[in-house]
Amino acid sequence: MALLEFTNKGIYCPPADVYIDPWRPVSKALITHGHADHSRWGHQHYLCTEAAAPVIRYRLGNINLSTVQFGEATTINGVKFSFHPAGHIVGSAQIRVEHKGEVWVASGDYKVAPDGLSEPFEPVRCHTFITESTFGLPVYRWKPQDTVFEEINDWWRQNRDQGKVSVLAAYALGKAQRLLHGIDAEIGPIFTHGAIEKTTQVMRKQGIRLPETRRITQQYKSKDFEGSLVLATPSATGSNWMRRFKSASVGIASGWMALRGTRRRRAADRGFVLSDHADWNELNDAIKATGAERVAVTHGYTNLFARWLREECGLDAWEAATEYEGESLDKDDAEDMENEKDA
Amino acid sequence: MRAFANLYTRLDQTTKTNTKVAELARFFDQANDEDRLWTVAILSHRRPKRTVNTTLLRHWAAELAGIPLWLFEESYHVVGDLSEAIALTLPKAHSSNKQGLTYWIEYIKALDKLEETEKKQRVTDAWMQMDYTERLVFNKLIMGGFRIGVSQKLMVRALAQSTAIDENTLAHRIMGDWTPDKTTFEDLILTKDPLEDVSKPYPFYLAYALEDSPDDLGLPKDWIAERKWDGIRGQLIVRKGELFVWSRGEELVTDKFPEYHPLAEILPNGTVIDGEILPYKDGQPLTFNDLQTRIGRKNVTKKILEKAPVVLVAYDLLEWEGQDIRERPMEERRALLEQLLEQTETDGILMLSERVNFSTWQELEPERQNARQYHSEGLMLKHKGSPYRSGRKKGDWWKWKVEPLTIDAVMIYAQRGHGRRANLYTDFTFAVWDDKQLVPFTKAYSGLTDKEFREITAWVRRNTIDRFGPVRSVEPAHVFEIAFEGIRKSSRHKSGVALRFPRISRWRKDKPLKEANTLEDLHQLLKLYEEGG
Numbered sequence A: 001m002a003l004l005e006f007t008n009k010g011i012y013c014p015p016a017d018v019y020i021d022p023w024r025p026v027s028k029a030l031i032t033h034g035h036a037d038h039s040r041w042g043h044q045h046y047l048c049t050e051a052a053a054p055v056i057r058y059r060l061g062n063i064n065l066s067t068v069q070f071g072e073a074t075t076i077n078g079v080k081f082s083f084h085p086a087g088h089i090v091g092s093a094q095i096r097v098e099h100k101g102e103v104w105v106a107s108g109d110y111k112v113a114p115d116g117l118s119e120p121f122e123p124v125r126c127h128t129f130i131t132e133s134t135f136g137l138p139v140y141r142w143k144p145q146d147t148v149f150e151e152i153n154d155w156w157r158q159n160r161d162q163g164k165v166s167v168l169a170a171y172a173l174g175k176a177q178r179l180l181h182g183i184d185a186e187i188g189p190i191f192t193h194g195a196i197e198k199t200t201q202v203m204r205k206q207g208i209r210l211p212e213t214r215r216i217t218q219q220y221k222s223k224d225f226e227g228s229l230v231l232a233t234p235s236a237t238g239s240n241w242m243r244r245f246k247s248a249s250v251g252i253a254s255g256w257m258a259l260r261g262t263r264r265r266r267a268a269d270r271g272f273v274l275s276d277h278a279d280w281n282e283l284n285d286a287i288k289a290t291g292a293e294r295v296a297v298t299h300g301y302t303n304l305f306a307r308w309l310r311e312e313c314g315l316d317a318w319e320a321a322t323e324y325e326g327e328s329l330d331k332d333d334a335e336d337m338e339n340e341k342d343a
Numbered sequence B: 001m002r003a004f005a006n007l008y009t010r011l012d013q014t015t016k017t018n019t020k021v022a023e024l025a026r027f028f029d030q031a032n033d034e035d036r037l038w039t040v041a042i043l044s045h046r047r048p049k050r051t052v053n054t055t056l057l058r059h060w061a062a063e064l065a066g067i068p069l070w071l072f073e074e075s076y077h078v079v080g081d082l083s084e085a086i087a088l089t090l091p092k093a094h095s096s097n098k099q100g101l102t103y104w105i106e107y108i109k110a111l112d113k114l115e116e117t118e119k120k121q122r123v124t125d126a127w128m129q130m131d132y133t134e135r136l137v138f139n140k141l142i143m144g145g146f147r148i149g150v151s152q153k154l155m156v157r158a159l160a161q162s163t164a165i166d167e168n169t170l171a172h173r174i175m176g177d178w179t180p181d182k183t184t185f186e187d188l189i190l191t192k193d194p195l196e197d198v199s200k201p202y203p204f205y206l207a208y209a210l211e212d213s214p215d216d217l218g219l220p221k222d223w224i225a226e227r228k229w230d231g232i233r234g235q236l237i238v239r240k241g242e243l244f245v246w247s248r249g250e251e252l253v254t255d256k257f258p259e260y261h262p263l264a265e266i267l268p269n270g271t272v273i274d275g276e277i278l279p280y281k282d283g284q285p286l287t288f289n290d291l292q293t294r295i296g297r298k299n300v301t302k303k304i305l306e307k308a309p310v311v312l313v314a315y316d317l318l319e320w321e322g323q324d325i326r327e328r329p330m331e332e333r334r335a336l337l338e339q340l341l342e343q344t345e346t347d348g349i350l351m352l353s354e355r356v357n358f359s360t361w362q363e364l365e366p367e368r369q370n371a372r373q374y375h376s377e378g379l380m381l382k383h384k385g386s387p388y389r390s391g392r393k394k395g396d397w398w399k400w401k402v403e404p405l406t407i408d409a410v411m412i413y414a415q416r417g418h419g420r421r422a423n424l425y426t427d428f429t430f431a432v433w434d435d436k437q438l439v440p441f442t443k444a445y446s447g448l449t450d451k452e453f454r455e456i457t458a459w460v461r462r463n464t465i466d467r468f469g470p471v472r473s474v475e476p477a478h479v480f481e482i483a484f485e486g487i488r489k490s491s492r493h494k495s496g497v498a499l500r501f502p503r504i505s506r507w508r509k510d511k512p513l514k515e516a517n518t519l520e521d522l523h524q525l526l527k528l529y530e531e532g533g
Helices: A054-062 A144-162 A174-181 A194-205 A240-244 A262-264 A280-290 A303-311 A335-342 B002-012 B017-030 B033-042 B054-065 B067-081 B082-089 B099-112 B116-127 B132-142 B152-163 B167-173 B186-192 B287-294 B302-307 B329-343 B359-371 B450-462 B517-531
Strands: A009-013 A017-019 A028-030 A043-050 A065-068 A075-076 A081-084 A094-098 A102-106 A130-134 A165-170 A191-193 A227-231 A248-253 A271-274 A294-300 A317-318 B223-230 B232-241 B242-247 B271-281 B312-318 B351-353 B376-383 B397-401 B405-416 B425-434 B435-444 B463-469 B471-474 B480-485 B486-488 B497-500 B503-507
Touching: A043 A081, A043 A227, A043 A303, A054 A065, A054 A094, A054 A194, A054 A240, A130 A191, A144 A174, A144 A248, A144 A271, A174 A194, A191 B223, A294 A303, A303 A317, A303 B067, B002 B017, B002 B033, B002 B132, B017 B033, B017 B152, B017 B167, B033 B152, B033 B302, B054 B067, B054 B082, B054 B116, B054 B503, B067 B082, B067 B232, B067 B397, B082 B132, B099 B116, B099 B152, B116 B132, B152 B167, B152 B186, B167 B186, B167 B232, B223 B329, B223 B463, B232 B312, B271 B287, B271 B351, B287 B302, B312 B329, B329 B351, B359 B376, B405 B435, B405 B450, B405 B517, B425 B450, B425 B480, B425 B517, B435 B480, B435 B497, B435 B517, B480 B497, B486 B517
Parallel strands: A017 A028, A028 A043, A043 A065, A102 A130, A130 A294, A165 A227, A165 A248, A191 A227, A248 A271, A294 A317, B312 B351
Antiparallel strands: A009 A017, A075 A081, A081 A094, A094 A102, B223 B376, B232 B242, B232 B271, B271 B312, B376 B397, B405 B425, B405 B471, B405 B480, B425 B435, B463 B471, B480 B503, B486 B497
């Protein structure tokens, strides 16, 4: 019996009888981070890092949730679990599982390059590593984030000088706060879509310092937005919600913007290549750093990346079916809709 | 190439026409004459020929990136654009370059005669001194398929802004048979009285499709209707005793159609006719397919001339007695054309495009519906007072096409698209029922909204049965209505038919799988509408 198994409910640990990021209701769930495809409704008990907890509580409401510190060990039925930074969003973790000398690491979603906001990714030695593969092709290679922020700042400045609004589409959880943190807030006022403002408030309350933002409400007239930066959810940028801006330039911040095709399909004025997932080099470096000989490849270009690891890196790699979604441009559309009514 | 690559990026970053024109005009202002001329050439479909085949480029790129070829190929399918896939995969450059567009185009042209190892050396040398966008542009130039999202029309508009020369004058100056090697920016664009060129055609006036009923067009008496023939739009010029035939793609095709050659002596000098090059035999048009096979051939043999002879169906008169008469009203030009054809014996080579008479729009509707009987595509509506304009313009001329034929079919294979549809499943193969089996009969690419494509892409990912390279076979589950313009017999297809211009007209989510059409239904359509039958 393997220490971790891929079942139809999630990643299961038989000796401990717990699941990691399960997608069907279970009794005990260890959660890597708060994105909807990893932390779902309906489990009887949740365990996550203390830093990830506020957002998970905000999203899932009154749940039975315990927290641990990064690096702190929890033993369940003789299996030792510990959470280690995954660098994906604030509080996101890789979960290390140790039993009778065998070590597995389930990494959830991760990125290696530090973003200045999330706890930096920590390589964890293991025998078997479970890796995502959202951007697991050699065409995905990110520029340093400073370069991308310079591009965004330039774009905003230029729009401001033309009296335009800069509307930047980003995930409400993670990407939006990373943008707030990295942007040059001196350029002008920053407005937020309701869904983004709420997660931002949650994160401010846990002690994360972010520049001042104003939540968009009916009280603002189109004049008020001139020259400002507006952080909006991806679905809002394609809806009537945009009507409030007289003259706007629309940008999208996502790893998918690396491809011209996706950029053009979105009819955005600008695509900024900024992802909270590892690029090709990071994936390869991260896997190497674990020293793992066995690698389970989940969500993304699973079959191609697994083949690469097998044939070119000499690893025992295989595709594992999960219901994680990685960075989909449409992913939080449904979530936005929930929040739309109070925006 | 920095400046040109920057232009490429800026054009790519906007969907707004005015911004594109302004960016391009700014480039024209700043570039040197050589680069300006090459830019005009590239944006008017005068791209340099491909000098390295793409298989070699793929191998070199994979090797340089240190990845196996299969991984490069898979990445390419995801990106949907080979130039871009290469630019994204190559390792970081080790230096930069200061050369301009013309330098690199000459560099690419010089590759043509080289041995493979030398080509490889030259191409990798170039790659390693370019950044991402420069590589993208360079690759696109090498592969001979350079596009920049700016039509010739917009390029001319930008050039007009930059040179302060009238748009139509410029459109005329850049037509014809020139390449940047044989002329200069000064001679071609700026010189007021350009090189005497008797072959020079006028820009074609193209019509938009009429989507709604013609009721909104005004009074029927102000309009004429003609059949819309399914050949190749052509312009026939007789000047100084010589004949020139241009196709709509601005290609000089005089040699391809020896049938027209006697017209050099028959028509008076200073005559330019706009018409349709139409394959025509025994008193009726042949199919477009017949014409296409003929054009594909290098030599026009006797056999071909017998099998698919062409006539010119004359629509309009643009030059008469050496005078450009495009500004005169349609009605007047048409009267001159009719008079010319009446007085000239052309042995049937030149035919008048007959008017379809009508006094109310209602009367015209059945004429449009029965277009297939005449082997035509529908009707053309032209305002009697209209001048002959340049390019595609709305208002005075409309094409009013016959409703397409349709059939409900089941999707059985899917493949990722290209360009803006990269990474989405957009290319589908469709099948109809033959008893309990599904028989594939056509592919179709376009017709769904982006949202629908995303939906079907997510579905394809989850319901793949098998993979054959980039093609996935999927669970037969979805019915789509396929629209097409024509149908003919084909021995190359299992279904026995081939469709013309198939596309998806809607996703029949309301239709159960079992109710998709059958092979029998397709053959019924073939019987009714077979092209040229």
